[in-house]
Amino acid sequence: MATILDNPILEIKNLDKNYGSLKILKDVNVAIEDGDFLVLVGPSGCGKSTLLNCIAGLEPITSGSIAIGGRDMTDISPKDRDIAMVFQSYALYPTMSVAKNITFGMKVRGVEKAKRDEKLAYVAKQLQIEPLLARRPGQLSGGQRQRVAMGRALVRDPKLFLFDEPLSNLDAKLRVEMRTEIKKLHRELNASMVYVTHDQIEAMTLATKIVVMKGGVVQQIGTPAEIYTHPANLFVADFMGSPAMNLVPSKAKKNGKGYSLTIERDDAAPLILKDDKAQNLPEDVIVGIRPEDIGDAQLRKGKGLQVSDCLVNVVEPAGADTYVLMGLGGKEVVARVQGETHASAGEMMPFTFNMAKVSYFDPKTGLRLN
Amino acid sequence: MTDNSTYAPSSRQWQTIALRFGLYAILLLFALYYLMPLFVMITTSLKSLDEIRTGSLIALPRDVTFEAWRVAWSGACTGIKCEGLSPYFWNSVQLAVPAVVISTMIGALNGYVIAQWRFKGANIIFSLMLFGCFIPFQVVLLPMAKMLGLLNIAGTIPGLIFVHVIYGIGFTTLFFRNYYVSISQELVKAAKIDGAGFFRIFWSIFLPLSLPIIVVTVIWQFTQIWNDFLFGVSFSQAGTQPVTVALNNIVNSTTGVKAYNVDMAAAIIAGLPTLLVYIFAGKYFIRGLTAGSVKG
Ligand SMILES: Nc1ncnc2c1ncn2[C@@H]1O[C@H](COP(=O)(O)OP(=O)(O)OP(=O)(O)O)[C@@H](O)[C@H]1O
Ligand SMILES: [Mg+2]
Numbered sequence: 001m002a003t004i005l006d007n008p009i010l011e012i013k014n015l016d017k018n019y020g021s022l023k024i025l026k027d028v029n030v031a032i033e034d035g036d037f038l039v040l041v042g043p044s045g046c047g048k049s050t051l052l053n054c055i056a057g058l059e060p061i062t063s064g065s066i067a068i069g070g071r072d073m074t075d076i077s078p079k080d081r082d083i084a085m086v087f088q089s090y091a092l093y094p095t096m097s098v099a100k101n102i103t104f105g106m107k108v109r110g111v112e113k114a115k116r117d118e119k120l121a122y123v124a125k126q127l128q129i130e131p132l133l134a135r136r137p138g139q140l141s142g143g144q145r146q147r148v149a150m151g152r153a154l155v156r157d158p159k160l161f162l163f164d165e166p167l168s169n170l171d172a173k174l175r176v177e178m179r180t181e182i183k184k185l186h187r188e189l190n191a192s193m194v195y196v197t198h199d200q201i202e203a204m205t206l207a208t209k210i211v212v213m214k215g216g217v218v219q220q221i222g223t224p225a226e227i228y229t230h231p232a233n234l235f236v237a238d239f240m241g242s243p244a245m246n247l248v249p250s251k252a253k254k255n256g257k258g259y260s261l262t263i264e265r266d267d268a269a270p271l272i273l274k275d276d277k278a279q280n281l282p283e284d285v286i287v288g289i290r291p292e293d294i295g296d297a298q299l300r301k302g303k304g305l306q307v308s309d310c311l312v313n314v315v316e317p318a319g320a321d322t323y324v325l326m327g328l329g330g331k332e333v334v335a336r337v338q339g340e341t342h343a344s345a346g347e348m349m350p351f352t353f354n355m356a357k358v359s360y361f362d363p364k365t366g367l368r369l370n
Numbered sequence: 371m372t373d374n375s376t377y378a379p380s381s382r383q384w385q386t387i388a389l390r391f392g393l394y395a396i397l398l399l400f401a402l403y404y405l406m407p408l409f410v411m412i413t414t415s416l417k418s419l420d421e422i423r424t425g426s427l428i429a430l431p432r433d434v435t436f437e438a439w440r441v442a443w444s445g446a447c448t449g450i451k452c453e454g455l456s457p458y459f460w461n462s463v464q465l466a467v468p469a470v471v472i473s474t475m476i477g478a479l480n481g482y483v484i485a486q487w488r489f490k491g492a493n494i495i496f497s498l499m500l501f502g503c504f505i506p507f508q509v510v511l512l513p514m515a516k517m518l519g520l521l522n523i524a525g526t527i528p529g530l531i532f533v534h535v536i537y538g539i540g541f542t543t544l545f546f547r548n549y550y551v552s553i554s555q556e557l558v559k560a561a562k563i564d565g566a567g568f569f570r571i572f573w574s575i576f577l578p579l580s581l582p583i584i585v586v587t588v589i590w591q592f593t594q595i596w597n598d599f600l601f602g603v604s605f606s607q608a609g610t611q612p613v614t615v616a617l618n619n620i621v622n623s624t625t626g627v628k629a630y631n632v633d634m635a636a637a638i639i640a641g642l643p644t645l646l647v648y649i650f651a652g653k654y655f656i657r658g659l660t661a662g663s664v665k666g
Contacts, residue, residue: 091556105564
């Protein structure tokens with residue numbers, strides 16, 4: 001799975017991590033290039049923080065190797081790995097002022113005072129926390145603490161930044177703001193970052209490269225677009241995207257000259273969708289189609305688009321879009337249509353299915369077929 | 371109807387007042403009950419022996435005299451010597467201060483290691499230390515005597531310090547461990563990445579956080595050590611006895627007339643330091659005791 005890079009800033013090979021007999025990470029292989037923004041995403045307890053702690057050297061690894069900037073890190077302590085880390089709880093030193101929090105690392109390393117002050121001033125300006133420098137963490141709001149934690153990482157000017165869910169303690173609005181700010185920061189610094197989150201939207205917006213994990217196993221590595229359009233298995237398909245991809249059981253069959261998929265319906269005759277890709281599929285498949293690939297019939301026409309009538313169960317307006325729910329193959333399927341639609345519950349309505357963007361999965365293994 | 375509705379709340383109000391009154395009366399009664407002995411001790415210590423013999427126990431002194439206090443401090447006889455409590459009081463100070471400081475420091479370090487550097491077997495070691503808190507004093511007397519002999523510090527003040535430090539570590543470790551265990555482990559991780567080592571993290575980050583629990587531990591240890599009688603009487607010699615042992619000797623070794631006023635003054639002097647510690651640091655004590663447990 002690992003892609004070979006010329007000059008990786010971080011390279012993890014065959015990493016295993018056990019706690020006693022408990023296997024937490026299994027054969028993880030990840031590499032990123034200088035300037036990459038790698039996001040580790042997955043459900044709670046899948047081992048994201050553990051992987052980050054392994055990269056930082058805060059947890060010993062059981063087997064495999066980690067290299068940062070081409071240097072093997074196996075026996076190197078956290079302080080010598082040239083990294084900086086922002087923690088979920090921010091982990092600000094409670095009895096120190098903001099200024100001391102930011103400069104503590106330099107002080108420990110024996111950087112002289114003039115240099116410390118200069119760097120502090122620079123970072124404080126960059127993050128706009130100058131008025132807060134004399135305060136203690138207890139006297140700051142959540143967002144301000146977050147900034148200070150970022151500041152502590154920024155002064156280090158490291159090869160690699162590590163973030164462990166830095167935004168999960170903020171309210172929704174602030175989270176979106178800080179997300180944008182982190183993205184800007186990444187561009188300005190052109191730094192390499194590894195960022196942990198369980199929020200798939202955060203992953204999509206920030207990453208240049210995403211690692212989707214489940215139960216300590218890497219499910220897929222790719223760009224946000226790859227992960228979104230070509231999920232490697234049912235787990236990734238379901239996990240990434242909101243609302244989630246529709247995953248509907250169906251039968252692939254030869255249909256006259258071409259091939260088609262048959263999806264059972266409770267309320268009408270089976271839905272038949274033509275797609276010649278079905279030629280290479282086993283009979284039982286799961287069709288994965290994103291809500292936005294099922295749309296209003298009158299608006300879109302073109303190659304790969306197929307129109308079919310379906311019974312609308314529920315209509316959920318959400319401003320710009322309206323989500324329409326219908327029953328297909330025993331599943332609740334979501335379609336994303338125009339905000340001002342005339343869909344109404346209990347009526348038949350034509351929908352366009354964009355078969356060019358459909359993913360197929362093996363129901364037994366869960367793996368992608370096309 | 372209207373009469374009734376206006377009457378009802380006022381009756382309820384009256385009830386509340388009565389309840390309040392009853393409550394305060396009971397509290398006052400309890401307070402008096404607890405303060406009575408102190409009152410008797412103080413008044414008796416300020417009376418002359420004649421007045422004690424002729425007057426009532428709870429009467430205020432007619433002529434206030436501090437003679438008994440002077441005798442208790444520097445003249446009363448403990449066995450053959452008649453120097454009062456003062457030399458023993460200083461023994462106790464020399465004993466309690468280092469013992470409190472050392473046991474608190476060790477407890478803080480132990481708690482820090484057990485709570486924040488979860489090494490293998492940390493929980494077992496902690497359980498064993500907890501167990502140490504519940505070993506009755508009498509059980510350790512003989513082995514400890516042997517130990518002090520081997521270390522060649524039997525009968526000395528350093529020997530007593532040693533005993534109190536050993537016996538106190540279980541408690542001090544418990545206090546600090548419970549306080550530190552509620553602090554996020556990410557603090558240590560952040561400091562490690564910042565480049566700080568074991569002691570630097572302790573000194574720069576954990577110790578400054580620990581004031582409430584230090585106060586609790588110091589009060590606890592000071593009270594225990596200052597008031598200790600059993601270790602004091604078992605492991606000291608003529609010149610190294612702590613104040614509690616000397617007090618016992620003054621009260622028990624007087625021949626002839628019992629100088630109640632001197633006994634009372636001596637008892638107050640012996641108890642004064644712990645009393646003062648509670649008065650000045652008591653509110654931190656309550657705060658610190660709950661601080662560690664609330665977050666848990
Ligand atoms: N010290 C430890 N000893 C044993 N098991 C542990 C230890 N630390 C973590 N684990 C286990 O390892 C697994 C992964 O934990 P980890 O903290 O990496 O999850 P995560 O993906 O970061 O989850 P979250 O999104 O909730 O933060 C969990 O099942 C957890 O119970
Ligand atoms: Mg985590």
